[in-house]
Amino acid sequence: MRTLVFIPAWNEEASLGEVIEGVRESLPAADLLVVDDGSVDATAARAREAGALVASLPFNQGLGAALQTGYLHALREGYDFCAHLDADGQHPPTEVALLLEEVYADRADLVIGSRYRDREAAESDDYKPTFSRRIGTGVFRFFLTLATRQRFTDTTSGMRAANRRVMTLFSERYSPDFAEIESLQLAVRQGLRVEEVPVRMLERAEGTSFLTPLRSAFFIFKGMIVLVVGQFRPRRVEVER
Amino acid sequence: MRELALAASQDPKVHLTSQTRIIAAVLALAFMALVLELIRRDRLQERFSVVWFVAGVGMLIGAAFPGLLTFVADAMGVRDTNVALFSIVLLLLLGLALNFSVTMSRQATQITRLAQEQALEKAREQTARERNGHGAPAEPIEGDRS
Numbered sequence: 001m002r003t004l005v006f007i008p009a010w011n012e013e014a015s016l017g018e019v020i021e022g023v024r025e026s027l028p029a030a031d032l033l034v035v036d037d038g039s040v041d042a043t044a045a046r047a048r049e050a051g052a053l054v055a056s057l058p059f060n061q062g063l064g065a066a067l068q069t070g071y072l073h074a075l076r077e078g079y080d081f082c083a084h085l086d087a088d089g090q091h092p093p094t095e096v097a098l099l100l101e102e103v104y105a106d107r108a109d110l111v112i113g114s115r116y117r118d119r120e121a122a123e124s125d126d127y128k129p130t131f132s133r134r135i136g137t138g139v140f141r142f143f144l145t146l147a148t149r150q151r152f153t154d155t156t157s158g159m160r161a162a163n164r165r166v167m168t169l170f171s172e173r174y175s176p177d178f179a180e181i182e183s184l185q186l187a188v189r190q191g192l193r194v195e196e197v198p199v200r201m202l203e204r205a206e207g208t209s210f211l212t213p214l215r216s217a218f219f220i221f222k223g224m225i226v227l228v229v230g231q232f233r234p235r236r237v238e239v240e241r
Numbered sequence: 242m243r244e245l246a247l248a249a250s251q252d253p254k255v256h257l258t259s260q261t262r263i264i265a266a267v268l269a270l271a272f273m274a275l276v277l278e279l280i281r282r283d284r285l286q287e288r289f290s291v292v293w294f295v296a297g298v299g300m301l302i303g304a305a306f307p308g309l310l311t312f313v314a315d316a317m318g319v320r321d322t323n324v325a326l327f328s329i330v331l332l333l334l335l336g337l338a339l340n341f342s343v344t345m346s347r348q349a350t351q352i353t354r355l356a357q358e359q360a361l362e363k364a365r366e367q368t369a370r371e372r373n374g375h376g377a378p379a380e381p382i383e384g385d386r387s
Contacts, residue, residue: 033364053367055360061353069357073364 003030003100004079006070008063008158009087010037013046019085020050022093027100033073034087037066043087063158064179068171075167083161091159095199099161108195110166110187112152113159117198136220140181143227148188153196156180165192178226185230262304269300292337 005023009016016034023032034047038060047054055069067084074082081103085091095113102111116137140155158180162170169190175182187194276293279285303310303326314325 035360048367053364055357055364057356057360059356061356065353065357068353069360072357073361076361 001081001104002079003027004033004070004074004077004082005030005096006033006035006067006073006082006084007047007052007087008035008037008066008070008084009039009043009047010060010063010066011039011041011043012087013039013042015089016043016046016087017050019087019089019091019093020047020052023085023096024051026093026097030083031079033070035066035069037061037063062179064175064183067179068174071162071167071170071174075164075171079164079167081161081163082167084158086158090201092200092202095201096159096161098199099159099197102195102197103161103163106163107193109163109192110184110194111161112154112157112184112194112196113199113201114152114154114157114196115199115201116153117196136216136223139220140223143224144181144184147185147227147231148194150188150194151196152184155184159199159201175226178223181223182226182230185227186233189230189233262307265304266301269297269304272300273297296333 005027007016007019007023020032020034023030032052034044034052034054036044036047036054036056038057044054044056055073057066057069070084071082081100083096083100085093085096091113099111099113102108137155141153144152144155166187169187169192170183173186175186184194273294276285276290276297280287280290310322310326313329314320314322317325317328319325319328
């Protein structure tokens with residue numbers, strides 16, 4: 001049984017090394033792949049120094065394309081399970097292990113780490129979302145729940161674990177610019193078991209979030225288009241259960 | 242100019258004067274020549290040029306048989322031939338622009354996949370390099386890559 005942990009990274013030279021080390025420590029048996037999404041800083045070099053395998057996209061393609069690269073690698077190299085987490089240090093690697101437990105035990109095909117779901121995580125002071133992020137989270141949560149008839153709390157979480165069914169689906173179809181939300185909707189529509197697990201998340205260690213109020217509004221608007229259109233998409237990809 | 246505008250307001254079906262017809266025909270020919278030139282210099286691929294030649298021929302036909310336009314306007318139930326002309330052209334351009342967006346989307350998908358393939362190829366090279374001596378030993382690659 002082989003597990004791949006991949007980390008999409010775009011200009012994350014400052015925090016990446018630490019994240020890689022953390023993954024090594026908490027998941028010593030897993031292979032590690034850093035998907036460098038056309039970084040202009042030393043992201044790829046840092047990753048190699050830390051001993052990770054690096055897949056460098058020749059130019060910046062967006063988070064969706066980077067994640068799909070990871071799923072594609074996992075599928076082709078014959079991994080049984082895969083997981084991914086953000087490179088900015090928001091996701092403690094110890095929590096990724098919790099997600100993997102769920103797919104190992106075959107309780108779900110795709111597991112999302114939610115910073116909002118119960119446990120002490122919701123009340124902890126570790127993670128304080130900004131105002132615009134809270135609005136966005138609320139809107140997406142509402143519409144995704146409506147679309148999938150399943151309760152999701154952390155729709156944009158970039159900490160996930162998956163099995164081969166999900167790899168097959170995501171390496172074929174993965175929205176390049178609305179990765180997180182559309183992929184959830186897609187997986188549920190394909191009849192895959194998607195589950196949320198409460199996790200602890202931290203404030204960004206380095207750098208700033210790209211979300212300004214105007215961008216957030218645009219992001220939300222785009223997300224709603226994606227969700228509405230997604231409801232009318234044919235369920236054409238065959239994923240054997 | 243004023244006389245022309247006056248004439249236009251009196252008669253909704255303006256008939257093109259021979260002067261405007263000649264200008265339209267010359268423009269159409271110049272347009273098609275431009276398209277040809279672009280193909281010749283490899284700035285435009287043949288498969289994308291078809292629609293522009295059709296547009297040029299359409300302009301020529303419109304210039305040669307102005308009665309055709311009046312006929313189309315009548316069929317559309319539009320009194321003003323200019324309005325008919327503009328709405329037809331606008332709709333065609335809208336369709337064309339949408340078609341380009343579709344083409345762009347397809348190409349964006351293809352470019353993304355190409356970039357991913359290249360990235361994974363580089364990762365495989367790194368694995369092979371590390372296995373051949375220097376660096377930490379890596380997991381063996383198994384299975385085919387399709």
